[in-house]
Amino acid sequence: MPGFQLGSIGRKDKRESGLKIHRRGFVALVLGVAASVRLPGVARAEDAHLPSWNDGAAKQAILSFVRATTDAASPRFVPPEERIATFDQDGTLWVEHPMYTQVVYCLARVPAVAKAKPELMEVEPFKTVLSGDREAIAKLSMDDLFKILGATLTGMDVETFAHEVAAWLEKARDPRWKRPFTDLTYLPQIELLTYLRANGFKIYIVTGGGQDFVRVYSGRVYGIPREQVVGTAGGVSYEYGADGRPVLIKDPKLLLNDNNAGKPEGIHLMIGRRPRLAFGNSTGDRQMLEYTTAGDGARLSLIVLHDDAEREYAYGPAHGLPDTKVGTFTQALYDEARADGWIVVSMKNDWKRIFAFET
């Protein structure tokens, strides 16, 4: 297919001239100005890759990293089997505000659980959840939340659980956009996953969310197969059902709390390789990002700053934004990002579009 080859060579030339921008001041200035003059009808190579990203330091850092790690002549080349990229999910790949989707699921499951176990109807925190009083529900403590997670995420076999989650995702709607939660993925990130995959990166979700939960839709929504989802994981017990067939029952026992230090620990357990690229958005991702950049050779850590109150949400104490229960982006995290060379991605400035459904 000569047309394809020609296209590839064209892109390669573009990449090489792009590299010079970083190396030589004068050439950079001239080429930089030239690059900003857009010929109508001529799509630039960068746009072809990440069209929903605005030109800027973040996009350039990604393109430059992928060019270097996939160019066998580059000192920063990474062999294909070592090209591991890890992405946090909530707040990094899709909306986490004002409540993690999985928590919405657990709350929605409470009536069915209470129907099966009526004794829960008079017990807190289930009584509050069943009352439907939103203000009271919003005030539930972490301990209450864990009781709800335990009751709604364990005790059934893994296949029943997956069916229940899939059925709920079909009909549940986000209150702000009135769309399925799985529509609320960030288009620039979906493009980035596609771009990395096309360059031989194996992509993992590394989420504080439940591993079994995210695996239900990771293939359909992100193109990431179930086995490339690392998440908070409980144990399962091998038992024999009434028909004598073996089943795996979800246990309340926590095997991996895939948050904070649990992220690099989970990466070691499930992948066994240090990532070359990691992307997060909160203090829960700090250790994963540190661990990534501390490795030898080419590494890139990135972090989403939610600073777009209009198109999505603005939160996190860095930049004086309000703190919340989810996705905390502290000033200390911002300072570490700067000191460690992580790329801070501003939702407001770096992303041209946020969602695929926007026109």
Add this chain to the structure above:
Amino acid sequence: MPGFQLGSIGRKDKRESGLKIHRRGFVALVLGVAASVRLPGVARAEDAHLPSWNDGAAKQAILSFVRATTDAASPRFVPPEERIATFDQDGTLWVEHPMYTQVVYCLARVPAVAKAKPELMEVEPFKTVLSGDREAIAKLSMDDLFKILGATLTGMDVETFAHEVAAWLEKARDPRWKRPFTDLTYLPQIELLTYLRANGFKIYIVTGGGQDFVRVYSGRVYGIPREQVVGTAGGVSYEYGADGRPVLIKDPKLLLNDNNAGKPEGIHLMIGRRPRLAFGNSTGDRQMLEYTTAGDGARLSLIVLHDDAEREYAYGPAHGLPDTKVGTFTQALYDEARADGWIVVSMKNDWKRIFAFET
């Protein structure tokens, strides 16, 4: 490459005529006799795939399973993303007798550990191991063994551990064949891995051995990447080294005992899909084999019977062979295999060659 295409078509025709053998008695008889007449210089398709397997029920079951699961027109077709195959390691992919290679490693590490912690020199079971008294070492209890595993497999960072294992594998030699342990893989199984991989199966090792241990050589020896090794796994702790860089320290805490029921539990944790094909050799693989065949659609479970005292070893109470500390193949397991339709692979009868180094 027309030559390659021609070859593929030729193989496909061969497969289709092979399928008829199973469907029609008379045609089967005629074709069966014809198939057994070997023309000199003409390699048959089956030989091209699994040359070190003798013709017989086991080889035919494998070829038939792969044909059906990869033929989109077959009712037993399996989409590529669901083609998961899981292999036990010790006794299934390589020699486990008279002692698991990892146990040999742990015993060999004791002097270095005792040098670093001299207080161990006067403490059992380290004292016995250091004495070099083979008879006394062979009599150590399981509790003693766990103490040795704990002392030799934990306490260091994961990268140091991997370097130590790699260095040991370079110089250690099996006492019977005087070769590196990694030479003692079964050639018919290496051919099977290659054949499955060529047919779109994603292959995992699911071993009772240490996950971090097997990952050191799985890529080089089996072509199975580190992230496709599920094994007995301890926790790791995220800490900061003297230079401030993060390290993962191997903990004595057991996260997954990947034996017996732990095998399907570990498969769910690390893969999240039920295997389509599973291969084991002992009671430790029973639940993995059960779990595999209990799934819907095409499934195949296989089990190696070590009945070749001359070329390898003969052990296990099934068929009246002696029981041992490793790889127990009981009469009950044999009966379950027969009742459940698992394929019992006789090392003596089904494997033409055992090792690649044999002439």
